[in-house]
Amino acid sequence: MTAYTLPESPIQRLSDEAHPERCTPEQAAPRLQTITLFRDHPLLLDCGRPLSSVRVAYHTYGEAREDALLVTHALTGTSAVHEWWPTLFGPGKALDPRQAYIVCSNVLGGCAGTSGPRELDGTPLTLRDMVAVQRELLRVLGVRRVTVVGGSMGGMQVYEWLRSYPDLVERAVIIGAPARHSPWAIGLNTAQRNAIRLAPGGEGLKVARQIAMLSYRSPQSLGQTQSGESRRKPGVPAVETYLEYQGEKLAERFCEQSYCTLTEAMDRFSLSDAELNAIRTPVLVVGISSDVLYPSAEVQSFAALLPASSYWELHSPHGHDAFLMDAESLNDTVKEYLTARLGA
Numbered sequence: 001m002t003a004y005t006l007p008e009s010p011i012q013r014l015s016d017e018a019h020p021e022r023c024t025p026e027q028a029a030p031r032l033q034t035i036t037l038f039r040d041h042p043l044l045l046d047c048g049r050p051l052s053s054v055r056v057a058y059h060t061y062g063e064a065r066e067d068a069l070l071v072t073h074a075l076t077g078t079s080a081v082h083e084w085w086p087t088l089f090g091p092g093k094a095l096d097p098r099q100a101y102i103v104c105s106n107v108l109g110g111c112a113g114t115s116g117p118r119e120l121d122g123t124p125l126t127l128r129d130m131v132a133v134q135r136e137l138l139r140v141l142g143v144r145r146v147t148v149v150g151g152s153m154g155g156m157q158v159y160e161w162l163r164s165y166p167d168l169v170e171r172a173v174i175i176g177a178p179a180r181h182s183p184w185a186i187g188l189n190t191a192q193r194n195a196i197r198l199a200p201g202g203e204g205l206k207v208a209r210q211i212a213m214l215s216y217r218s219p220q221s222l223g224q225t226q227s228g229e230s231r232r233k234p235g236v237p238a239v240e241t242y243l244e245y246q247g248e249k250l251a252e253r254f255c256e257q258s259y260c261t262l263t264e265a266m267d268r269f270s271l272s273d274a275e276l277n278a279i280r281t282p283v284l285v286v287g288i289s290s291d292v293l294y295p296s297a298e299v300q301s302f303a304a305l306l307p308a309s310s311y312w313e314l315h316s317p318h319g320h321d322a323f324l325m326d327a328e329s330l331n332d333t334v335k336e337y338l339t340a341r342l343g344a
């Protein structure tokens with residue numbers, strides 16, 4: 001592993017000239033589509049259950065090509081990369097739909113259009129199952145080589161791509177994500193699922209989000225943004241109404257069965273040191289300086305086990321979600337990494 005500097009890595013920059021725009025703004029526009037995969041041959045899930053006719057809702061951006069940039073979303077994210085990652089997505093940015101064919105699909109088990117709780121009926125999933133669906137989607141789209149980029153649960157999916165399909169992945173970017181869930185992260189998820197089980201129907205999901213939000217922010221971040229009294233409820237600490245509001249917001253857009261299925265998949269996720277050592281693909285691993293969920297030292301220690309990795313740290317006081325909320329320097333670094341050429 002090297003600290004991230006281009007001259008030291010086996011990578012050279014491409015000049016802007018070598019990267020003319022590859023498609024028109026119209027071609028680069030977001031396209032939301034739905035497809036049914038595994039109609040003839042079912043997907044054999046890790047739990048042993050065959051799953052047929054898997055519906056996948058996905059976005060594509062840019063002109064279809066054999067080499068794609070796959071973005072894998074976080075726990076409550078969606079395929080609409082342009083909505084949740086505006087700092088990294090757009091013309092001239094790291095994820096540029098005028099330069100690359102960008103694909104993002106809603107994960108299996110989620111609640112944004114891809115087969116989820118209704119079809120799965122309590123079947124446990126793994127991240128490998130989710131990634132297998134993405135791989136089939138890319139196959140049907142005619143993609144032969146892929147660069148995979150993701151943060152948090154999206155970053156864990158990138159690790160799974162590197163384990164399951166090493167020959168397809170040209171390079172990868174893993175942001176604020178571990179190669180296996182720590183007891184700390186499993187414990188946080190367990191408390192969240194227990195809240196849902198004890199108060200099904202919405203209230204538990206709100207509490208789960210409140211617990212999660214504390215792990216997505218940091219003491220310093222909340223000190224900066226939530227000190228003092230709430231403007232919404234005089235006499236009440238600001239952070240109280242902040243957490244209540246965050247819980248309400250998630251309960252309006254997410255479903256509790258998906259929350260349990262996806263967090264359980266994260267908790268079961270585990271790459272061994274030997275598996276990490278076997279990954280030859282160039283990977284940029286990003287740690288977040290104030291991340292209390294996946295501390296940067298932990299993220300860096302996984303990067304150190306990848307033979308062709310570079311490590312870079314996003315310095316922000318805002319904790320785990322800094323990759324979404326405080327991401328200007330992340331955009332610059334990921335853009336530099338993705339627009340570099342693999343050297344001889």
Ligand SMILES: CC(=O)SCCNC(=O)CCNC(=O)[C@H](O)C(C)(C)COP(=O)(O)OP(=O)(O)OC[C@H]1O[C@@H](n2cnc3c(N)ncnc32)[C@H](O)[C@@H]1OP(=O)(O)O
Nearest residue numbers: 076077078083084230231232238239241242245321324325
């Ligand atoms: C942008 C989207 O598409 S989100 C939907 C899809 N979701 C995803 O893709 C998942 C990834 N995204 C996320 O997790 C989140 O959207 C994040 C992390 C990027 C940003 O979360 P936010 O809630 O916007 O950030 P933040 O922590 O600053 O909270 C701001 C909100 O809390 C409210 N708020 C702030 N302080 C308080 C308080 N003391 N009391 C009550 N409400 C408060 C603000 O008014 C604001 O409300 P709004 O969302 O209605 O504008």
Ligand SMILES: N[C@@H](CCO)C(=O)O
Nearest residue numbers: 074075076077152153
């Ligand atoms: N805040 C993001 C990242 C969590 O890891 C989400 O809700 O998906």
